[in-house]
Amino acid sequence: MKPILCIESGTNTCSVALGFGQELLGIRENHEPNNNHAKNLTVFSQELLNEQGLQASDLAAVAVSKGPGSYTGLRIGVSAAKGICFGAGIPLIAIGSLDSMAHGAIEWLGKQRPTLTLDIICPMIDARRMEVYTQFFDTHGQPLSEVEAKILDEKSFAETLTSKRMLFLGNGSQKAKAMLSSPNALFVDDFLPSAKFMLPLATERFNHQQFVDVAYFEPLYLKDFVATVAKNKVLGGN
Numbered sequence: 001m002k003p004i005l006c007i008e009s010g011t012n013t014c015s016v017a018l019g020f021g022q023e024l025l026g027i028r029e030n031h032e033p034n035n036n037h038a039k040n041l042t043v044f045s046q047e048l049l050n051e052q053g054l055q056a057s058d059l060a061a062v063a064v065s066k067g068p069g070s071y072t073g074l075r076i077g078v079s080a081a082k083g084i085c086f087g088a089g090i091p092l093i094a095i096g097s098l099d100s101m102a103h104g105a106i107e108w109l110g111k112q113r114p115t116l117t118l119d120i121i122c123p124m125i126d127a128r129r130m131e132v133y134t135q136f137f138d139t140h141g142q143p144l145s146e147v148e149a150k151i152l153d154e155k156s157f158a159e160t161l162t163s164k165r166m167l168f169l170g171n172g173s174q175k176a177k178a179m180l181s182s183p184n185a186l187f188v189d190d191f192l193p194s195a196k197f198m199l200p201l202a203t204e205r206f207n208h209q210q211f212v213d214v215a216y217f218e219p220l221y222l223k224d225f226v227a228t229v230a231k232n233k234v235l236g237g238n
Contacts, residue, residue: 001020001021001060002020002058002059002060003018003019003020003052003054003058003059004018004019004060004061004063004093004202004203004206005018005048005061005062005084006018006062006095006195006196006198006199007041007063007080007195008029008065008077008100008193008194008195008197009041009064009065009069009070009073009074009077009080010067010068010069010070010097010125010193011069011070011073011125011171011193012031012032012034012035012070012171013031013035013193013194014029014031014035014037014040014041014044014073015027015028015029015030015044015193015194015195016028016041016044016048016195017029017196017199020203021199021200022199022200024196024199025048025052026048027048027195027196028040028044028047029195031192037073037077038076041076041077041080042080045080045084055088056084056087056090057090059088059090060090060091060206061090061092061093061202061211062081062091062093063092063093063094063201063202063205064081064092064093064094065077065096065193065198066078066094066095066096066097066219066220067096067097067133067220067221067222068097068098068127068149068220068222069125069133071221074219074220075219078217078218082214086214091206091211091214092211092212092213093205093206093211093212094217095198095202096135096147097193098123098125098134098137099137099141099143099201100193100197100198100201101123101169101170101197102121102135102137103141103197103200104191104193104194104196104197105121105123105188105191106121108191109139109167116167116186117165118139118165118166118167118186119138119139119164119165120136120137120160120167121136121139121141121167122134122135122157122169122173123137123169123170123173124168124169124173124176125170125172126172127222129151130151130152130153130175131150131151132150132152132175132176133147133148133222134148134150135148147220147222148222149222153179154179156180157176157180157182157185161184161185162184164184165184165186166186167186167188168185168186168187168188169187169188169191170193173191174189177189
């Protein structure tokens with residue numbers, strides 16, 4: 001079976017994985033705060049292909065995280081994925097960033113907390129200030145709500161937490177942890193996104209021929225890009 005190259009770049013994490021189904025052939029990733037996605041994605045992808053003695057044309061497809069997440073990170077990841085697909089003449093698969101995190105949480109639970117009883121998995125991606133990108137999933141990874149940009153406060157999820165045990169994870173979950181005191185709110189503090197979590201989802205979409213248009217596909221940004229101006233420019237400096 002030809003492998004799928006998976007690219008995750010919607011947060012600080014820059015991650016590339018190669019495999020098919022549950023078989024992980026290789027992975028390269030970096031979780032540094034100031035990650036150079038533009039440089040690392042290309043290097044990581046080429047290293048993985050070289051390691052397996054493959055060319056891009058030997059791939060079944062490329063899967064990319066479609067967001068929500070960092071505007072710049074998503075744009076770089078999708079551009080890299082499109083470039084590989086165009087050059088090799090292979091299809092492009094888009095995976096929701098929160099879907100991937102939810103499936104990663106299920107994998108974590110199976111290894112670390114197999115007896116933990118849960119009702120809802122709630123991945124969160126930091127969207128600056130007190131806002132996060134989030135979505136509810138059941139313990140099988142099926143979505144229970146739509147993706148949303150949510151501003152957190154002390155009343156967030158209060159109604160759900162009265163009767164449901166929720167697991168929060170991702171780089172936005174620390175904001176919720178500082179506010180939520182319910183015993184039904186559980187947290188994974190060290191969870192990091194990874195392209196390896198995309199593999200089963202990408203394989204399923206490949207088997208069902210669920211591809212996106214390489215030319216016209218755009219990431220799910222949720223919010224418009226806001227450019228910042230350096231302080232010296234604001235003050236009239238050079």
